[in-house]
Amino acid sequence: GAGVSQSPSNKVTEKGKDVELRCDPISGHTALYWYRQSLGQGLEFLIYFQGNSAPDKSGLPSDRFSAERTGGSVSTLTIQRTQQEDSAVYLCASSSMGGGETQYFGPGTRLLVL
Amino acid sequence: EDQVTQSPEALRLQEGESSSLNCSYTVSGLRGLFWYRQDPGKGPEFLFTLYSAGEEKEKERLKATLTKKESFLHITAPKPEDSATYLCAGYNTDKLIFGTGTRLQVFP
Numbered sequence: 001g002a003g004v005s006q007s008p009s010n011k012v013t014e015k016g017k018d019v020e021l022r023c024d025p026i027s028g029h030t031a032l033y034w035y036r037q038s039l040g041q042g043l044e045f046l047i048y049f050q051g052n053s054a055p056d057k058s059g060l061p062s063d064r065f066s067a068e069r070t071g072g073s074v075s076t077l078t079i080q081r082t083q084q085e086d087s088a089v090y091l092c093a094s095s096s097m098g099g100g101e102t103q104y105f106g107p108g109t110r111l112l113v114l
Numbered sequence: 115e116d117q118v119t120q121s122p123e124a125l126r127l128q129e130g131e132s133s134s135l136n137c138s139y140t141v142s143g144l145r146g147l148f149w150y151r152q153d154p155g156k157g158p159e160f161l162f163t164l165y166s167a168g169e170e171k172e173k174e175r176l177k178a179t180l181t182k183k184e185s186f187l188h189i190t191a192p193k194p195e196d197s198a199t200y201l202c203a204g205y206n207t208d209k210l211i212f213g214t215g216t217r218l219q220v221f222p
Binding site for chain 1: 118145146148150155156157158159160163201203205207208209210211212213214215
């Protein structure tokens with residue numbers, strides 16, 4: 001079956017603009033994660049959704065970052081008033097149940113803030 | 115603080131030259147140690163999960179092992195197509211805690 005898909009694959013924006021990044025998880029996976037990969041750094045956890053539970057937002061770096069998951073499937077990560085330090089690859093992953101089950105990653109969205 | 119450290123940062127091998135990548139971790143309540151492979155411009159690709167000390171898993175030329183403090187990824191007789199960044203991550207509560215990876219280059 002299809003893997004995790006993300007769109008757009010690349011996004012260039014100007015400082016101060018808002019951006020939306022989309023993730024389509026593997027069908028049937030109840031857990032969805034967002035990570036950020038900056039140049040020369042490891043993947044950094046942002047947010048975790050599991051079923052209908054309240055999301056774990058502990059990794060969001062500022063209140064400019066938010067995410068939602070509609071209908072337990074598609075997720076959107078929104079960055080408001082983008083800054084140059086937001087430039088990174090944003091990766092989405094899904095797993096069948098969460099709780100240590102294998103996370104399968106999408107190809108990522110490469111965001112460049114000018 | 116939970117932390118995962120990988121070494122070396124970069125490794126150059128001749129085709130057929132076996133070696134090992136190290137992943138040291140201090141993750142409270144570790145619920146799994148994961149290895150991923152990442153090619154340039156792509157998302158991480160799952161390789162292995164190890165759950166308890168002493169566990170070993172193999173796939174083709176790769177073998178992953180786990181102790182209470184570290185994990186090793188052994189590469190036997192590597193080929194150029196094994197060139198990639200190898201990522202190690204510990205699972206704790208709701209998230210994976212990643213190391214910064216080992217960039218492996220295998221030359222023919």
